[in-house]
Amino acid sequence: MVDLLVSNQEKLHNVELNTLLGNFGLSTEDDDVNFACGDAAPLVLEFIRSADLIVTGTIGRVGIPGSFIGNTAEEVLRVSDSSILAVKPDGHISPLA
Numbered sequence: 294m295v296d297l298l299v300s301n302q303e304k305l306h307n308v309e310l311n312t313l314l315g316n317f318g319l320s321t322e323d324d325d326v327n328f329a330c331g332d333a334a335p336l337v338l339e340f341i342r343s344a345d346l347i348v349t350g351t352i353g354r355v356g357i358p359g360s361f362i363g364n365t366a367e368e369v370l371r372v373s374d375s376s377i378l379a380v381k382p383d384g385h386i387s388p389l390a
Contacts, residue, residue: 303330334368341375348378 307328311320321328329336341347347369370377 299330306330334372337369338372341369341373344375346376346378347373348380350380350382 307321310328314320314323314326319326327340329340337347337349349369370379
């Protein structure tokens, strides 16, 4: 049952990602696009070992730590030698405001 739920979510996210990528003439079938499922930080690190700059969204945490960076971005920052640009989504309201 869990495998079916995970599979359905993977398919849904693939469709949504292809919709977004289509705006830029790309798809998950392109060699430059990687669509992977699993624990985010190890998957990200697998693909960015030689990157000069990593851009990541940060929305995963609440409170004072979440005002600055999310769990995945924090883990990637801790183990990566690359520069990282962490971006909050439009409309994000800091709990410190």
